[in-house]
Amino acid sequence: MxxxxxxxxxxxxxxxxxxxxxxxxxxxxxxxxxxxxxxxxxxxxxxxxxxxxxxxxxxxxxxxxxxxxxxxxxxxxxxxxxTQGSMNETGNALDLALDGDGYFQVQMPGGQLGYTRAGNFSRSPEGLLVTSQGYQVMPGITIPEGATQITIGTDGTVSATVPGQAEATNIGQIQVASFPNPAGLTENGDNFLLESGASGTANLGVPGQDGRGRVRQGSLEASNVNVVEELVDMxxxxxxxxxxxxxxxxxxxxxxxxxxxxx
Structure with missing residues (x-):
């Protein structure tokens, strides 16, 4: 034996x-x-x-x-x-969620590009739209000092209202990255994914076009973990x-x- x-x-x-x-x-x-x-x-x-x-x-x-x-x-x-997680309304103008496929593109330390669906963004001291870690959202968007209202459309168009102006001013557009094989993206921690040979090259475009998700302002996407299913698997x-x-x-x-x- x-x-x-x-x-x-x-x-x-x-x-x-x-x-x-x-x-x-x-x-x-x-x-x-x-x-x-x-x-x-x-x-x-x-x-x-x-x-x-x-x-x-x-x-x-x-x-x-x-x-x-x-x-x-x-x-x-x-x-x-x-699969997409549920949408949680936050009321924060800089909280963004993607309703559909795609990722926000972020400039990480060392010049590397990261991709995330966590849109809990904020304004840096320099006025840049950044992640909670301080990484700049790409393409870069600068929020004017003293802006009283920021509006972000479903197509990613960003407008700001500043004192002394009756109408909002277009200050940029958020773009969404799509990949031939998103399952091939490498998980990097801090809610970021990195491009890999398996994922293919990122293709930036306007939200809501060519299969990309639309932007929802004032919302955050929740985790898609189902506790009951995980406990059964456990x-x-x-x-x-x-x-x-x-x-x-x-x-x-x-x-x-x-x-x-x-x-």
Missing amino acids: TTAAMHIARTGLDAQDMRMRVISNNLANVNTTAFKRDRAQFETLSYQIVTAAGAQSTSESKYATGLNLGTGVRVQGTSRTE IETQRAYEVNSKMISATDDMLKYVNQNLS
């Missing part, structure tokens, strides 16, 4: 532990603005082919089925669920972990029996 079954169960423990980490991160970010839940994806490890299907069983016949022994499981990767993961643990214990008992009674 070998320890192959014990090794297979150990791979199951490792995979379920990783899945629990994914679920834990989802629940930790249940109140994070515009957070998108992740889902762990599993794949089998390589198989040991003892008898190949179609191989000669005798000189006159072939095996109809083969004998293939699996070697375990692993987490292949995580996939981000891109219980399922816990049970799978327990079963793999029992498999290791059962295999260990079988090995003890062999050593004590058959050696």
Whole structure:
């Protein structure tokens, strides 16, 4: 008797532990603005082919089925669920949400561009529209000093009313980035995603055009994490972990029996 079954169960423990980490991160970010839940994806490890299907069983016949022994499981990767979260009205003129697909583009430290759906923006001391970390929203928009009212249309057009002027002045336009494969964007923390070879190149455009979402002023997108679903997944993961643990214990008992009674 070998320890192959014990090794297979150990791979199951490792995979379920990783899945629990994914679920834990989802629940930790249940109140994070515009957070998108992740889902762990599993794949089998390589198989040991003892008898190949179609191989000669005798000189006159072939095996109809083969004998293939699996070697375990692993987490292949995580996939981000891109469904939109609910819209929370805040009443803040600089809080923006995207109703539909796309991302706001942000200038990060070192000149790197980041992408986010968290539109809790504010005005910097220099008048620039920035994120809560102080990163500038691109293309850059400067809010005039003393502006009494800021209006942002669904197409991203930004207007400001300043003292001494009866009508609002157009001060810029927010653009939305779209990607050929948004699932390929790399998560970077702080609610930012980075372009990768899998995502393709960002394509900036006017909100509401070519499949891009429209801008909703005075709102923030909530996390799309469903607590009930995550708790169900957590219980399922816990049970799978327990079963793999029992498999290791059962295999260990079988090995003890062999050593004590058959050696």
